[in-house]
Amino acid sequence: MTASLRLVDVSKTFVLHNQDGAVLRVLDRLSLEVEGGECVALVGPSGAGKSTVLRIACGNYAPDWGRVLVAAGGRATDIACAPPRAVLALRRQAIGHVSQFLRVIPRVPAIEVVAEAARLAGSSPDDAHARAGEMLDILRIPRRLWSLSPTTFSGGEQQRVNIARTMVVPFPILLLDEPTASLDAENRAVVVDLIRDACRRGAAVLGIFHDADVRAAVATREVACATLSRAA
Amino acid sequence: MTEAPLLRVRGLSHAYGSRIACSAVDVEVWPGEVLAIVGESGSGKSTLLNCISGRMRPGAGEVLYRAKDGREVDLWQASDAQRRLLARTELGMVHQNPRDGLRLGVSAGGNVGERLMAVGARNYGAIRATAAEWLARVEIDVGRIDDLPRTFSGGMQQRLQIARVLVSRPRLVFLDEPTGGLDVSVQARLLDLLRSLSRDLGLASIIVTHDLAVARLLAHRICVMRGGEVVEDGLTDRVLDDPRHPYTQLLVSSVLPP
Numbered sequence: 001m002t003a004s005l006r007l008v009d010v011s012k013t014f015v016l017h018n019q020d021g022a023v024l025r026v027l028d029r030l031s032l033e034v035e036g037g038e039c040v041a042l043v044g045p046s047g048a049g050k051s052t053v054l055r056i057a058c059g060n061y062a063p064d065w066g067r068v069l070v071a072a073g074g075r076a077t078d079i080a081c082a083p084p085r086a087v088l089a090l091r092r093q094a095i096g097h098v099s100q101f102l103r104v105i106p107r108v109p110a111i112e113v114v115a116e117a118a119r120l121a122g123s124s125p126d127d128a129h130a131r132a133g134e135m136l137d138i139l140r141i142p143r144r145l146w147s148l149s150p151t152t153f154s155g156g157e158q159q160r161v162n163i164a165r166t167m168v169v170p171f172p173i174l175l176l177d178e179p180t181a182s183l184d185a186e187n188r189a190v191v192v193d194l195i196r197d198a199c200r201r202g203a204a205v206l207g208i209f210h211d212a213d214v215r216a217a218v219a220t221r222e223v224a225c226a227t228l229s230r231a232a
Numbered sequence: 233m234t235e236a237p238l239l240r241v242r243g244l245s246h247a248y249g250s251r252i253a254c255s256a257v258d259v260e261v262w263p264g265e266v267l268a269i270v271g272e273s274g275s276g277k278s279t280l281l282n283c284i285s286g287r288m289r290p291g292a293g294e295v296l297y298r299a300k301d302g303r304e305v306d307l308w309q310a311s312d313a314q315r316r317l318l319a320r321t322e323l324g325m326v327h328q329n330p331r332d333g334l335r336l337g338v339s340a341g342g343n344v345g346e347r348l349m350a351v352g353a354r355n356y357g358a359i360r361a362t363a364a365e366w367l368a369r370v371e372i373d374v375g376r377i378d379d380l381p382r383t384f385s386g387g388m389q390q391r392l393q394i395a396r397v398l399v400s401r402p403r404l405v406f407l408d409e410p411t412g413g414l415d416v417s418v419q420a421r422l423l424d425l426l427r428s429l430s431r432d433l434g435l436a437s438i439i440v441t442h443d444l445a446v447a448r449l450l451a452h453r454i455c456v457m458r459g460g461e462v463v464e465d466g467l468t469d470r471v472l473d474d475p476r477h478p479y480t481q482l483l484v485s486s487v488l489p490p
Contacts, residue, residue: 014474015476016481017477017478017481017482018478018481018482018485055473055474059467059470060469060470060473060474061470061473061474062466062470062474062476084452084453084466084467084470085262085265085452087467088452088467105420105423105424105427105449106420107420107421107424108424
């Protein structure tokens with residue numbers, strides 16, 4: 001079985017209890033499918049719920065309704081209702097998520113941040129280190145920065161560490177939230193190549209790419225998120 | 233995923249006179265899992281920790297621990313001797329104040345070595361070598377092995393306490409606000425250390441904290457307590473990023489994002 005991601009009738013509403021119980025409807029019975037080898041771009045205006053889709057797909061948000069079927073390594077899991085241990089196992093081995101911001105423990109060096117992801121996916125410490133170095137090289141992080149904490153890095157460098165930490169593992173499913181947002185043209189091209197390589201090896205990629213050139217270069221298909229009337 | 237939980241707490245309740253501290257709490261911890269129990273002072277989280285770590289008998293409920301030999305033991309049905317033996321060999325407790333977990337009149341090396349002797353080690357050279365190894369592991373200069381802990385900074389004392397607890401290789405560790413009294417810079421170092429140690433040793437732990445950032449960095453799963461009850465629990469980032477219960481939403485929205 002190849003990797004795939006399937007959202008079936010997914011709805012998501014946020015109830016803000018401490019703001020007079022305000023109700024935000026974000027997704028209403030959204031269905032979409034991403035097969036291995038495809039890169040599907042989520043499009044739609046700000047606030048249409050694109051990031052929410054990615055967060056639901058990695059188990060960070062729980063949908064109110066619907067199924068989120070993750071197929072990888074010969075097994076299918078509904079991440080919407082899987083126990084926490086199963087979700088964490090999928091994130092170590094099957095689902096890579098590049099978020100918009102890097103979140104790390106302050107004093108951990110960049111190379112360790114990247115190597116840890118490889119270790120969690122099952123690499124030996126030495127192998128993880130070697131692969132982390134290769135990935136930081138590909139993403140053009142100067143070697144003199146490797147032993148420093150990324151919290152001291154520029155926005156673009158942090159974003160590249162964030163991408164390295166995901167791309168160091170050959171995840172069968174990739175969720176990319178604006179991976180090139182704070183990058184210059186050269187670095188954008190590097191990331192575009194990484195995404196296309198991932199598709200070529202059979203990964204199912206779902207992403208948000210505001211940059212039209214990047215989207216044209218990586219996406220094989222687009223799926224629109226419609227803005228719902230917010231108040232229920 | 234066929235393995236069984238290491239600890240199962242069922243219907244645990246405890247009251248101080250007429251004041252209810254814990255009310256019918258159910259909690260599970262799986263091997264290798266870090267569970268955070270969060271809540272404000274008075275939410276019942278410390279009472280819960282005291283009851284499930286075998287230090288305070290709860291008013292009602294079961295605390296079922298799966299011992300190394302595979303048998304499930306109810307800590308509060310077991311004899312005092314059995315409970316003390318488990319506490320010494322398979323369980324560990326890291327106190328908020330390192331002075332509660334250390335012997336201040338005994339050298340750093342002695343504090344660590346003593347725990348090994350409590351589980352049967354007798355060879356002085358081997359004990360000292362292991363103590364030195366653990367000091368290095370928690371980033372304490374081995375040259376300080378013969379110094380008294382009272383000459384250590386707060387952060388060093390806390391790391392020494394962690395070495396003292398982990399040296400006997402417990403399977404389940406309880407931590408009560410381990411970063412509580414420390415400076416922010418010292419906290420980051422301790423968090424990194426706790427995270428790498430629990431990953432490398434495959435340790436299960438239950439950490440009580442009111443600091444959501446600590447819970448996010450260390451814990452796989454989180455339980456939110458209020459008024460003696462668990463109001464929400466689940467995957468840490470899901471509970472913190474997509475909280476459902478009004479109280480969890482209030483907690484999450486009340487802290488400044490780090």
